[in-house]
Amino acid sequence: MSRKSKLVILGGGESGVGTALLGQAKGYEVFVSDKGIIKEKYKNVLINNNIEWEDQQHTEAKILNANVVMKSPGIPDKVPMVKALLKKGIPVISEIEFASKYTNATIVAITGSNGKTTTSMLTHHVLKQELDVGLAGNIGDSFAKQVLDHDFDNYVLEISSFQLDGCFDFNPKIAIITNIVPDHLDRYNYEFENYIASKFRIVQNQTKDDYLIYDADDEVILEYLKNNSIQSTLLPFSLTKTIENGAYLDQDNIKITIDNNQIIMPTKNIALEGKHNIKNAMAASTVGHLLKIRKQTIRESLENFQGVEHRLENVLKINKVQYINDSKATNVNATYFALESMEAPTVWIVGGVDKGNNYEELFPFINEKVKAIICLGTDNEKLIASFGKMVDIIVETQFMSEAVKIAYKIAEAGDNVLLSPACASFDLFENYEDRGRQFKEAVRNL
Structure with a gap:
């Protein structure tokens, strides 16, 4: 890559600084700009790595000179600076989009209005028993920094609609949509349809060789699937329906079938309580089954998982x-x-x-x-x-x-x-x- 390629990063938090480090390693000329105050720990990382930065301002001349801009998910598209970039035709992408270009890992990407943190942590907990796997996205160390420092063979990514809005080529091998209910509508012109479409960006590049795991009890998801053509191989899960290919609850057992290969997980010893957590367990177990984790390992992982701070x-x-x-x-x-x-x-x-x-x-x-x-x-x-x-x-x-x-x-x-x-x-x-x-x-x- 020519030295001239300029990467501008809006937002000097976890995802911004991780992207700056990865961008620098890949030969970009990097500039980090934050309208607020960059935390001391992130400033130190930028200074120690000789990365140019500013805070409490946006220097327009430097930003509008970019070849590509990575925007923190907290910055709405309607702010003047982002509008000016888009008007000039400068790509504005998310950290997920940027970092995914530099890894060949198998990616499990999880989105949804609720349950995505628990499902991400539970899925990671199941997989880490037998696979080399990182946990990133909305959670833990930035995805970009993990790609730079370790580059795991697999990643579980918790992804918000804001991050998906900046994804264009990103294509996870396995996508999970836990559910979709009205949320963050202030960012979507108070149009629920815009928010739904944003969530489904997670499968926009999937083919029949990739998988979408989703809640078949969620009317919003079902309606979207009915009216839009999706290439992914579908693996639904349900508490109320019998599912031929996917997961369902049969009395006190989760039954998961993929290509006629069925495993059965008893629910009585699952560490997390509540119906919604049976769904989270179904999603995580389906990923485990897809990635050939042993049945015994999946069962033990569901039973000894510690749960998520700040969630019940x-x-x-x-x-x-x-x-x-x-x-x-x-x-x-x-x-x-x-x-x-x-x-x-x-x-x-x-x-x-x-x-x-x-x-x-x-x-x-x-x-x-x-x-x-x-x-x-x-x-x-x-x-x-x-x-x-x-x-x-x-x-x-x-x-x-x-x-x-x-x-x-x-x-x-x-x-x-x-x-x-x-x-x-x-x-x-x-x-x-x-x-x-x-x-x-x-x-x-x-």
Whole structure:
């Protein structure tokens, strides 16, 4: 490659700095630009590797001089700088697109509105027992940096719709779509169809030699498959239907059939609880079966998997009240699964940045399981309008420590206190991890 090829990276976080290092190694002239402040640890990496960077500004002349731009998934397409790049015909791609060009690994790519982190971690847990496999995407060290430092034979990638929007040639051997429900609609002109199409970019380059594993109980996915021609070999999974090629639940067993080769996994000892986690287990087991992992290994992996931080995580039991951290539930559907799995009266902590939420599907659970609601956000009007008449106690706060203290006063022996916000965290917290950690700290300080 000629030295003149200029790679500009917008965003100096994990994916940006990983891409900068890989780009430099592949002979690009690299420039990193961040409108915000680049964290100290990332600045040091850029300085130590003599990579040019700037923060708290975008120098237009340098950026619009690029041959290719890698954009952090957090930057919307509608910002002026991205619009200017596209107008000039400069390709704007994601880290996933860039890094995938430099590896011949077998890639398992997982997307979906909910369940993708758990499914990615569970799939990685199954595969790592017998294969050389990395875990990247929305999770852990950047994909680009792993391709540079190690280049595993296989990767499990958790991929958001924002990352898929910047994918054009990317083609995973195995794609998984866990489910599709309205989410991030603010990024898609409030058009659900745009968001659905974005998720299905994961299979845009697949052929019949590649696989799409998907939830056959999800009407949105079924509708899209019915109306769009997809080349992939389809491997559905279902809790309610008998599936000939794919996975389904038969009483207490998961049955997985691929090319007439069937394996059976009992569900009774699966480490993760809840119906949605049986689906996650089906998806992960199907990948294991496809990649020739031994049945015994798959079974043991499902039984000893530790789960994901901030996703229905039991924190502590205090005075016979169980405190549960589900901060990762940043949309209504994720909270639906959380409330569905509650088997005791629940004090529910909810709220944050509403992304155009419709709370109606939660109403049956509120009537049946929720005894009090604590609204934790800067604007709780919609929550109070939606749930105010459904519970006897509904209170507002803007502090996690206060929310937990109020819950402590309300909850009685045998109850649950559940943080499952159904909203993004950016009004009061850095991100959902910060929100979850603050919840756990407040519980430990009771």
